[in-house]
Amino acid sequence: MSEKRIKIAAPTGKMGVLLIGLGAVSTTFIAGVEAIKKGLGKPIGSLTQMGTVRLGKRTEKRIPKIAEVVPLAGMDDLVFAAWDIFEDDAYAAATNSGVLEASLLQEVKTELEAIRPRKAVFDPRYVTRLHGTHLKKGKTKWDLAQQLVDEIQQFQKEKHLDRMVMIWCGSTEVFIERKEVHQSIEKLEAGMKNNDENIPSSMIYAFAALQLGIPFANGAPNLTVDIPAFSQLAEANQVPVCGKDFKTGQTLMKTILAPGLKARLLGLSGWFSTNILGNRDGEVLDDPESFKTKEESKLSVLEHILQPDVYPELYGNFYHKVRINYYPPRKDNKEGWDNIDIVGWLGYPMQIKVNFLCRDSILAAPLVLDLVLFLDLAKRAGMVGIQEWLSFYFKSPMTLPELYPEHDLTIQLMKLKNTLRYMGGEEQITHLGLDYYQ
Numbered sequence: 001m002s003e004k005r006i007k008i009a010a011p012t013g014k015m016g017v018l019l020i021g022l023g024a025v026s027t028t029f030i031a032g033v034e035a036i037k038k039g040l041g042k043p044i045g046s047l048t049q050m051g052t053v054r055l056g057k058r059t060e061k062r063i064p065k066i067a068e069v070v071p072l073a074g075m076d077d078l079v080f081a082a083w084d085i086f087e088d089d090a091y092a093a094a095t096n097s098g099v100l101e102a103s104l105l106q107e108v109k110t111e112l113e114a115i116r117p118r119k120a121v122f123d124p125r126y127v128t129r130l131h132g133t134h135l136k137k138g139k140t141k142w143d144l145a146q147q148l149v150d151e152i153q154q155f156q157k158e159k160h161l162d163r164m165v166m167i168w169c170g171s172t173e174v175f176i177e178r179k180e181v182h183q184s185i186e187k188l189e190a191g192m193k194n195n196d197e198n199i200p201s202s203m204i205y206a207f208a209a210l211q212l213g214i215p216f217a218n219g220a221p222n223l224t225v226d227i228p229a230f231s232q233l234a235e236a237n238q239v240p241v242c243g244k245d246f247k248t249g250q251t252l253m254k255t256i257l258a259p260g261l262k263a264r265l266l267g268l269s270g271w272f273s274t275n276i277l278g279n280r281d282g283e284v285l286d287d288p289e290s291f292k293t294k295e296e297s298k299l300s301v302l303e304h305i306l307q308p309d310v311y312p313e314l315y316g317n318f319y320h321k322v323r324i325n326y327y328p329p330r331k332d333n334k335e336g337w338d339n340i341d342i343v344g345w346l347g348y349p350m351q352i353k354v355n356f357l358c359r360d361s362i363l364a365a366p367l368v369l370d371l372v373l374f375l376d377l378a379k380r381a382g383m384v385g386i387q388e389w390l391s392f393y394f395k396s397p398m399t400l401p402e403l404y405p406e407h408d409l410t411i412q413l414m415k416l417k418n419t420l421r422y423m424g425g426e427e428q429i430t431h432l433g434l435d436y437y438q
C-alpha cells in the first residue's frame with residue numbers, strides 16, 4: 001500500500017433508493033435484491049457483489065472482493081421508494097412486465113406489494129405513447145419540484161434513513177437539445193417557474209434530488225442531469241451524478257467487439273444493428289421522438305471507439321445504422337441482430353453476424369444495484385459532480401464538455417478499478433510489468 005487511503009465515511013444506517021419509474025428494470029432490480037437476500041438467486045452481473053480487484057504485484061496473489069477494498073452499503077441496508085404514472089404496486093408491475101417467473105415473484109410478494117409508487121411528475125408531451133393517471137398536480141414545474149422535495153424529506157424521516165440515492169428508470173423522453181435555460185442554475189430555476197418547455201419531467205426529479213444533496217444516476221438517454229445547470233448545482237451541493245443510458249444488450253456487445261477489431265486494426269465498412277422488443281420500453285421507443293433520443297445514444301459509440309479521424313483508412317467511411325422495432329410477442333426478451341462488414345489484409349471483406357437473444361431487464365438490474373452502491377460510495381468519499389469512472393455502465397457516458405467520452409468497455413473497467421484502488425489507498429496498476437523480468 002503506497003498511497004494514502006482517502007477519507008470515506010462509513011456506510012452506517014439505512015439507505016433510501018429512490019426509483020423514478022416502476023417498470024421492468026426497477027421491479028426486476030427490487031425483486032432481485034429481495035430474492036438474493038433470501039438466498040433464492042445469485043447477483044450475477046453485479047461488480048459490487050461478485051467483482052474483485054487485483055491489488056499489488058501479481059506475485060502477491062491479492063485479489064479481494066470489491067467490498068473488501070472500499071466500504072459499500074449492503075443489500076440489507078436498502079429501503080426502496082418509487083414514483084410512477086401508474087398506480088400498480090411493485091408486485092403488480094413486476095407481474096405485468098413479465099420478466100421474472102410467477103413462482104419467484106410469489107416468494108417476494110409481500111416485500112413487492114409494500115412498494116406503492118408515489119404520484120409522478122409527468123407530462124405526456126415528453127413521453128407521447130404513455131397516458132398515466134397517477135400524477136401530481138402543480139401550477140408550475142417549480143411547484144412540482146417542491147412537492148417532490150417535501151415527499152422525499154418525509155420518506156427519509158419516516159424510514160429513518162441515513163442517506164439516499166435517486167435513479168431514473170423511467171421511460172425515454174423525447175429528444176431535447178441543450179438550450180439557454182439549461183446553462184445556469186438561475187436560468188433553470190426561472191424556467192421552472194415559467195414552465196419552460198425545454199424542462200422535461202426527468203429534470204424536475206433531478207432538480208429535487210440535487211437540491212437535497214442526493215446523488216442522481218440516469219439510466220435512460222434523456223439529457224436530464226447532463227446540463228451545465230446541474231453540474232453547477234452538483235458542485236454547490238457536493239453531489240455526485242452519472243449517466244446516461246444503461247449499457248446492456250446490443251450496445252454492450254458493440255463496446256466489447258469494436259475495441260477488439262480496432263486493436264487488430266481490422267477495417268469496418270458497415271455495421272447494421274436491428275432489434276425486436278415487446279415491452280413498454282419498446283412501445284415508448286416506437287415513437288420517433290423517443291427513438292431519436294435513443295438513436296443518438298446508440299450511434300455515438302462506434303465513432304468514439306474507432307476514432308475515424310485518427311484511422312481514416314480503416315474507419316473513415318463506415319455505414320452505421322441502428323433500428324429498434326416494437327414487436328409485442330417478444331416482451332422483455334429482446335432479440336438483436338448485428339451484421340458487421342469488416343475489412344482485412346489487402347482490403348479483403350469479411351462478415352461477422354451476432355444474434356443476441358437477451359433479456360433486457362436481467363442485464364439492467366445488476367447495473368442499477370452497482371450504480372446505487374457506487375454513487376453512495378462516491379458521496380461518502382466526497383467525490384462531486386460527474387463520476388466518469390462509472391462510464392462502464394452507460395451507453396452515453398457523461399463527461400466534462402472539453403473531454404470526449406470513453407466507450408471501450410475494457411478501458412472503462414480499468415478506470416473503474418483504478419478508481420477503487422485509489423479510494424482504497426492502493427497502488428494504481430499500469431500493466432507495465434517490466435519489473436518482473438528485470
Ligand SMILES: NC(=O)c1ccc[n+]([C@@H]2O[C@H](COP(=O)([O-])OP(=O)(O)OC[C@H]3O[C@@H](n4cnc5c(N)ncnc54)[C@H](O)[C@@H]3O)[C@@H](O)[C@H]2O)c1
Binds near residue numbers: 023168246364
Ligand atoms: N432494460 C434495459 O436494458 C435498458 C437499457 C438502457 C436503458 N434503459 C432505459 O431504462 C428505462 C426503463 O426501462 P424499462 O424497461 O423499465 O421501461 P418500462 O417502460 O418498463 O418502465 C418505465 C416506467 O417509467 C414510468 N414513467 C415514465 N415517465 C415517468 C415519469 N415522468 N415519472 C415516473 N414514472 C415514469 C412508466 O410508466 C413505466 O412504468 C427506459 O428509459 C429505457 O430506455 C433500459
